[in-house]
Amino acid sequence: MEAVMNNISVEKAKTSKIHEVDFENLSFGSIYTDHMLVCDYVDGEWKTPKIVPYQPITLDPSAKIFHYGQSIFEGMKAYKDDNEKIWLFRPLENHKRLNKSAKRLAIPQLPEAYFMEGLTALLQLEKDWVPTTPGSSLYIRPFIFASGTGFHASPANAYKFIIACAPSGTYFSGSVKVLIEETYSRAANGGVGYAKAGGNYAGQFYPTQLAAEKGYQQVIWTDDNTHEFIEEAGAMNVFVRIGDTLLTAPTNDRILDGITRKSILDIAKDEGIKTEVRKVSVHEIVEAAKNGSLKEMFGAGTAAVVSPIGAFGYKGEDYELPELKDSFASRLKKRITDIQYNRAEDKFGWRYPVS
Amino acid sequence: MEAVMNNISVEKAKTSKIHEVDFENLSFGSIYTDHMLVCDYVDGEWKTPKIVPYQPITLDPSAKIFHYGQSIFEGMKAYKDDNEKIWLFRPLENHKRLNKSAKRLAIPQLPEAYFMEGLTALLQLEKDWVPTTPGSSLYIRPFIFASGTGFHASPANAYKFIIACAPSGTYFSGSVKVLIEETYSRAANGGVGYAKAGGNYAGQFYPTQLAAEKGYQQVIWTDDNTHEFIEEAGAMNVFVRIGDTLLTAPTNDRILDGITRKSILDIAKDEGIKTEVRKVSVHEIVEAAKNGSLKEMFGAGTAAVVSPIGAFGYKGEDYELPELKDSFASRLKKRITDIQYNRAEDKFGWRYPVS
Known part of the structure; x- marks a missing residue:
């Protein structure tokens, strides 16, 4: 027919x-x-x-x-x-x-x-x-x-x-434990990391398997030169909340310009959450974990929407994140999915009708 | 049947x-x-x-x-x-x-x-x-x-x-003009550059097209962090002759462990050619080109065997290489292909009979 x-x-x-x-x-x-x-x-x-x-x-x-x-x-x-x-x-x-x-x-x-x-x-x-x-x-x-x-x-x-x-159904369920990567890398300066190219994903599988053997479900990718700055979480962009500020790395030729990432930044601003788009160092995250100012970390992407991180490993040490009642992650996830499912006003004009 | x-x-x-x-x-x-x-x-x-x-x-x-x-x-x-x-x-x-x-x-x-x-x-x-x-x-x-x-x-x-x-038939014919890359990269530290992975090749096509638009047939890849050290030539390993010394970069997690590359190193040693496996800087190549000690550059790989480089471009400047009568490239190519086609003694035990 x-x-x-x-x-x-x-x-x-x-x-x-x-x-x-x-x-x-x-x-x-x-x-x-x-x-x-x-x-x-x-x-x-x-x-x-x-x-x-x-x-x-x-x-x-x-x-x-x-x-x-x-x-x-x-x-x-x-x-x-x-x-x-x-x-x-x-x-x-x-x-x-x-x-x-x-x-x-x-x-x-x-x-x-x-x-x-x-x-x-x-x-x-x-x-x-x-x-x-x-x-x-x-x-x-x-x-x-x-x-x-x-x-x-x-x-x-x-x-x-x-x-x-x-x-x-949902991509991940519950919060994940992640490993901050010190050896392997996802992308080169001047490479194809910002593109959704097949090869970017295949290269992640082996380091992710190694992390899984140590009990981590995902890898936090760091820059390939110093491994001092966080870039992505698995196949998602990554956010960190220190105190009441929400941080994420700027997009560049190594980092995907995620649609969920930028929507979350817009929603956070609209919610009155202070955001900073800047390089985020591993040192800063570890220090914040130690002094108690590290409140949240989460991945953001189409498949999982917002994927909370419950703990991270770095240089053989594990750091637990607190369980918050009214987390940024849950607020932002609710707001974005309410827009997506037409349960809330869409002041940004993001919804697109099919039928 | x-x-x-x-x-x-x-x-x-x-x-x-x-x-x-x-x-x-x-x-x-x-x-x-x-x-x-x-x-x-x-x-x-x-x-x-x-x-x-x-x-x-x-x-x-x-x-x-x-x-x-x-x-x-x-x-x-x-x-x-x-x-x-x-x-x-x-x-x-x-x-x-x-x-x-x-x-x-x-x-x-x-x-x-x-x-x-x-x-x-x-x-x-x-x-x-x-x-x-x-x-x-x-x-x-x-x-x-x-x-x-x-x-x-x-x-x-x-x-x-x-x-x-x-x-x-042959892969390339004649000598090629190459561009030393200052923006794009082939591989990340901790990435998959040393593997013959499909994605490594797709990422090279666009920078190679840009180079072709400027009149260069191939790109010389440099390290993604400083672009100061040469790594590969197109999809081949790269050799440089300065004076009477043959140089090539050591293999690492960004550089393919080429079989032609290592065979050429062995043959060169056997021929009494001085070889150095070490990082080769663009600065050193440009200086050698200026003072006349840069004698040869060539790519090495299975498809093209040895592919002589006739000129290279760097920072908007083109550098011509001399045409030598008895080049290392032609000597080494003859010796390796004579072994491959069973026209010469195989003292290394590299030939493998099929029939």
Whole structure:
């Protein structure tokens, strides 16, 4: 069956898998909806996107994605409100960042209309897949990879842009214990750390496994030169509260310009919380932990929203964080998710209606 | 048709593409042979490799290779001598490095027997594909990527190891003009620069494109912190000759332990050439260029073997290198390729017979 939505052709799945899904017990990103958006870059241009049944991708063994890591992605969520209306959160920011990543990875720029119209058409088709159990959402994964072939180490001449969706529960549950990294690094000065490039994630897995063996669930990344300044927490941006000031590192070419990160900064200011965007040293955090002024640390990102840190390890020593009744983390998480789920006023204009 | 070679099952291609190939005019890595080796990691172990017709790979859109860059590879060549005998060059080193890369990228270790027996069986089957025109060889690409699925940023639970082969001509022709990089970087301290990880290559494409726009074919990578010390040339190791001393940077966690690099060091010593493995500063190279003691610069790697550098750019200034009659580059390239093609004594025991 073929139809056209927003100028995008739709080939509908013959049967739906939706009735096989236990929406009360969703894990994160492991069940996919009935359809996906596919858009090919060939002959020097992005062709019109189309919606097709969710299906395997077939590639030549010499496709450059297998050899040279030319891939980027975004993480987004669709939220269903009490009136069954579906919302996105700052989707244009995801498109902008996708193109920023694309530039750094020598991938052709994707037109905004293809991204936004493709995304909207796909979500309108998959609206029944947006879950409504508390904390759940439809996780959306737009990604681009090199499908062009050849063993020459150079940019591909063909790419695929795909959007797939996965009804998902919460990413982490509870607070995590993290290790401040002193040996391994996530990003180089002048490297690709600010891009959502596939290779940035693969490089984190081994150090994270080593940390896990010591009992830490995540790694706090530090600068690769001195390991004195904190940069990110796992695959999230990181915030530190010392006294009543909320601190986070400035974005640069090593740190991802997280959409949750900047939304939290805006909300914190609006809540009257003092914020400082500046380099935060490990020394400062350890001192604050010792003198009792370290109140909170948390990760911030689309998948986990706000992920409180309960303790951190550094140079063989563990430091516990206090359990606060009215933490910044919980206040900020409530405020941002209330906006996302259309439970509160959106004075920033961040919500974007899909249906 | 099914057969068994070295315990490896072989499904032969119904027809061969070999008669369509113009062996006199081969490019690099763009035509593939009739078969490939495939080995799957599932249920916690590498299954027995098999040889199958060269064919597309089918993956779920959520396969982690598309999202998290979990991929590594090797580059090797098979050489045919005047008696039609086929040789490899230090293949065990490639296996060792593949596993070193695997460890850093949280990919399971591949048994040596699967690598060596798979490689040998494949090459015995594809022996007619090893070209004999001068400078040509059968380029061999062993690679592993994450085929396991899920949008959770964690190591995959399934991988594919594949060996594909491409009859290939020379990689570069003639000497190249390179730009010493002052802004972008290839690798972080504590990062994955020493691994042959896909993401290391994708990150080089954009800076290389910028250099190309200014008329440079390759980038000389410098350390990400000061940009004062040279590290690699494009996707190769880099050598500098000042006076009669051959210099190259020591390997570390940012620099690939190149097999051509270390073979060249051994050959140079054997030839009585003074070598120094130490940090080489850009300042030192520029000074040597100015006072006339800079004699040569060249890249070294499997694909290009030895790639002479004719000029370099730095801070807006171009420096030409002299054209030498009996350069170290040409002496060392002749000696290493004579060993590879079985035209000279192999006192180091580097040649490995396939047939």
